Amino acid sequence: MPWDVFVGATKIGRLTERGGDQGEERYHFRPAESFDRYAAAFAGIEIWEVDDDDLDAVIDEIAVDGLFLVADDGSEIVDPDLRINGSDAWIQSNSST
Secondary structure, rough: EEEEEEEEEEEEEEEEEEEEEOEEEEEEEEOOHHHHHHHEEEEHHHHHHHOOOHHHHHHHHHHHHEEEEEEEOEEEEEOOEEEOOEEEEEEOOOOEE
């Protein structure tokens, strides 16, 4: 099932399923024009260790506005543990629905 990816009300891309294993769901990620602003925040936890005020502001925005996946049928996943590396994306299975 494809998912639109939102930070608050801003659509940042679309996920289409590739499959998964070992507690991860793998997807192909197609970014929206707005994604560039958020890209570093989804690269992986190690990026958060960098002292970067602009990145800190983006991470704070995501924390306040929320991250949502919305399917065509209206189903939602709220605050998934989403990682994006280029066109490859994955969700850790510990996310809530």
